[in-house]
Amino acid sequence: MPTTQRSCLWCGRNVADPELGRRRQYCRQSCRQRAYEHRNAHRAAGLPADVIMLSTREMSDWSDRMFAARCAAEDVATAIREDADRGDLAGLAEALVGLMKEAERLR
DSSP states (O other): OOEEEEETTOOOEEEEESSSSSSSOOOSSSHHHHHHHHHHHHHHTTTOOOOOOOOOOHHHHHHHHHHHHHHHHHHHHHHTTTTTTHHHHHEEEEEEEHHHHHHHHOO
């Protein structure tokens, strides 16, 4: 049965999702449970559902991932200005894509 890759709504990891039937939203039961607890905490606090709550540690980790991605983007820009060869640019771009995939995770 063919599958497509989706991101877990809680942690951002890849979720193998069958094309037929109900789509999986979480990579594992623990992520599903954390999302449930998060929704209930929002209700109890009277917060809108679209508010994202992150711990200080989660925010710091996300900020670090974004900084690494920005540095990689600057490396690509520098390599282009310095007329780097195609192979070097491909390697830098691949590293940037990997860092951006990590950076898009909120947790």
